[in-house]
Amino acid sequence: MKTNCKPFVCSTQGADHIRRGVVCQDAVGSFEDSLMNIAVVSDGHGSAQYFRSDMGAKFVVEAAIESLKGFVSSLSFNDNDDVQDKIPFSHLCSESARSDIVRDLVENILVSWHEKVDLHYKNNPFEDEILDSLSEKYKTKYRSGKYVSAYGATMIAIVQTDYFWMCLQIGDGIFVKVDDKYAITMPLPLDDECQNEVTTSICQDNALSKFHYVFGTDIPVALYAASDGVDDSYDDDEMLKLVYRGITTVFGKGYDYGFQEVKEYLPVITKNGKGDDTSMIGIINLDSVSDCAAFFRNQIEEEQQKNNSVASIENNDLDSLQTNGNSLLSKDEDSSGENVSECN
Amino acid sequence: MAELNNLTPPPRKVMTMFYIVDTSGSMAGRKIETVNSALENTKAQLDDISKNNDDAEIKIAMLTFDYEPTWQTPKPVKASDFHANLNATEYGLTNLGKACIELESKLSRSEFLETKAGAYPPVIILLSDGDPTDNYASGLEKLKHNNWYKRAIKVAFAIGADANKKVLSEFTGSTETVIEVNNAKVLSEFLKNVSVITSEFQSRSTNVGETTDSVKQSEELVKETFNTTTIDMDTVDDAKSDDDIFGGW
Numbered sequence: 001m002k003t004n005c006k007p008f009v010c011s012t013q014g015a016d017h018i019r020r021g022v023v024c025q026d027a028v029g030s031f032e033d034s035l036m037n038i039a040v041v042s043d044g045h046g047s048a049q050y051f052r053s054d055m056g057a058k059f060v061v062e063a064a065i066e067s068l069k070g071f072v073s074s075l076s077f078n079d080n081d082d083v084q085d086k087i088p089f090s091h092l093c094s095e096s097a098r099s100d101i102v103r104d105l106v107e108n109i110l111v112s113w114h115e116k117v118d119l120h121y122k123n124n125p126f127e128d129e130i131l132d133s134l135s136e137k138y139k140t141k142y143r144s145g146k147y148v149s150a151y152g153a154t155m156i157a158i159v160q161t162d163y164f165w166m167c168l169q170i171g172d173g174i175f176v177k178v179d180d181k182y183a184i185t186m187p188l189p190l191d192d193e194c195q196n197e198v199t200t201s202i203c204q205d206n207a208l209s210k211f212h213y214v215f216g217t218d219i220p221v222a223l224y225a226a227s228d229g230v231d232d233s234y235d236d237d238e239m240l241k242l243v244y245r246g247i248t249t250v251f252g253k254g255y256d257y258g259f260q261e262v263k264e265y266l267p268v269i270t271k272n273g274k275g276d277d278t279s280m281i282g283i284i285n286l287d288s289v290s291d292c293a294a295f296f297r298n299q300i301e302e303e304q305q306k307n308n309s310v311a312s313i314e315n316n317d318l319d320s321l322q323t324n325g326n327s328l329l330s331k332d333e334d335s336s337g338e339n340v341s342e343c344n
Numbered sequence: 345m346a347e348l349n350n351l352t353p354p355p356r357k358v359m360t361m362f363y364i365v366d367t368s369g370s371m372a373g374r375k376i377e378t379v380n381s382a383l384e385n386t387k388a389q390l391d392d393i394s395k396n397n398d399d400a401e402i403k404i405a406m407l408t409f410d411y412e413p414t415w416q417t418p419k420p421v422k423a424s425d426f427h428a429n430l431n432a433t434e435y436g437l438t439n440l441g442k443a444c445i446e447l448e449s450k451l452s453r454s455e456f457l458e459t460k461a462g463a464y465p466p467v468i469i470l471l472s473d474g475d476p477t478d479n480y481a482s483g484l485e486k487l488k489h490n491n492w493y494k495r496a497i498k499v500a501f502a503i504g505a506d507a508n509k510k511v512l513s514e515f516t517g518s519t520e521t522v523i524e525v526n527n528a529k530v531l532s533e534f535l536k537n538v539s540v541i542t543s544e545f546q547s548r549s550t551n552v553g554e555t556t557d558s559v560k561q562s563e564e565l566v567k568e569t570f571n572t573t574t575i576d577m578d579t580v581d582d583a584k585s586d587d588d589i590f591g592g593w
Contacts, residue, residue, distance in 0.1 A: 233355035233461045246351030265348040272398055273355035273461045300351055
């Protein structure tokens with residue numbers, strides 16, 4: 001590849017899952033070769049009726065990587081190539097043609113996932129003991145042979161080549177892009193069907209229509225995605241953007257350093273946040289991440305200096321009040337304190 | 345790993361401090377002024393605890409009650425965004441029962457305790473100087489069935505000699521968690537210290553669960569407040585001799 005990019009994947013069992021003795025239901029995986037980088041995260045559903053969602057998530061990762069590898073290999077990036085049975089890249093760039101091409105890709109992922117689930121179920125049929133512990137609805141459903149739901153999971157898959165990047169998503173979790181102007185955006189809007197503990201799923205009969213994707217031909221500094229264990233631990237998107245700014249900043253010190261930082265930070269997120277399984281994937285552009293990281297580091301230092309100076313002024317105000325024995329801080333005095341801090 | 349901790353905002357749950365303040369006519373003047381100033385003086389410390397706490401962010405919600413309960417904070421706010429600028433009304437009514445019902449309606453994940461990362465059980469501090477004038481018992485009974493209320497740290501301030509300490513102890517669940525205050529200095533110091541000590545405990549408590557007795561825990565925290573609050577008694581005595589300044593509490 002001309003662009004010097006590298007994927008990373010990281011996953012940790014949720015603090016709440018550890019406490020309750022529930023296995024990690026997230027799965028992650030990556031692939032890289034001379035043509036492409038791929039990173040995939042899948043979050044198996046947590047409710048008791050989805051008791052094989054950890055396996056379902058693992059199969060999602062395998063199916064997505066296999067299908068994306070085949071997809072990129074099926075593209076012809078040079079219009080002059082005389083290669084039959086390949087899709088000209090220009091078609092993928094055409095909005096009208098792209099939706100059909102991506103639809104075929106998603107269908108391949110779904111077929112592959114169902115094959116893996118079917119095979120696993122054939123070799124490992126549900127035990128009566130487990131079925132007896134489920135609600136009547138799911139007991140009946142699974143006994144009638146509709147077992148796929150037990151493997152339900154979400155998916156976010158990112159693929160990047162010298163010519164394009166793309167993210168495919170079904171279900172919750174978040175995709176984040178740091179572009180070449182160092183802007184941090186979330187290009188895939190939150191699916192309205194994914195609220196609170198409800199999510200769309202690869203196990204749905206109409207899963208094909210539930211997929212969303214975003215495609216670009218620019219060269220980002222970084223592409224990230226995470227299971228909802230990350231975004232559910234922060235109150236809003238602005239805080240999340242600060243998280244990804246920090247992550248990009250540590251990758252500026254080198255891939256290995258950044259990866260180690262992320263690996264050790266995920267347990268902090270799940271411990272202090274939602275407590276769910278927490279996984280993050282990304283593709284880092286090693287050529288541009290250092291400059292971007294330096295820009296972000298300056299931003300952070302300026303913000304910290306500003307905060308320190310505001311805190312110092314507030315403490316001085318408080319000390320002054322206490323020294324004067326004045327316990328009554330009038331609204332006017334409070335306002336004047338804030339004005340001073342703004343002037344500084 | 346240290347750097348990402350410094351470069352990113354911490355993922356945190358939220359612990360909400362609920363101040364439930366009697367604003368009936370008898371609270372007018374020095375009492376309500378003292379509550380305002382004490383809370384204004386406290387918010388910087390709460391903000392500091394919040395910023396330095398990896399476990400939880402502290403937010404403040406304030407409900408006042410006289411004839412009707414009124415939220416002074418339409419939703420919980422950061423300590424730095426909180427302003428105490430209360431006025432007592434001209435009404436003589438102290439409808440605590442209505443306040444209990446209103447508080448109960450907001451002690452819910454779909455209301456004031458709605459956060460993505462989750463909420464710690466709150467701290468509830470009640471301040472009153474009189475007798476309830478409504479059927480407080482039915483409102484309180486409803487509140488007592490709320491699971492967040494059950495797990496909350498609860499402390500009450502009986503302001504002045506006319507405060508009904510029995511009712512306040514029914515609210516908190518113990519006579520040990522009702523702090524009697526008879527002058528501005530004591531109210532100011534204790535309100536500040538109770539706020540700091542309870543919020544510090546509750547925003548770090550991972551051990552407060554269904555099985556933990558929140559009333560006993562509240563008693564411990566009030567004891568700690570008494571142990572750590574040092575008031576210059578000369579100042580208090582001076583104040584007692586000058587009832588005009590302290591409104592004859």
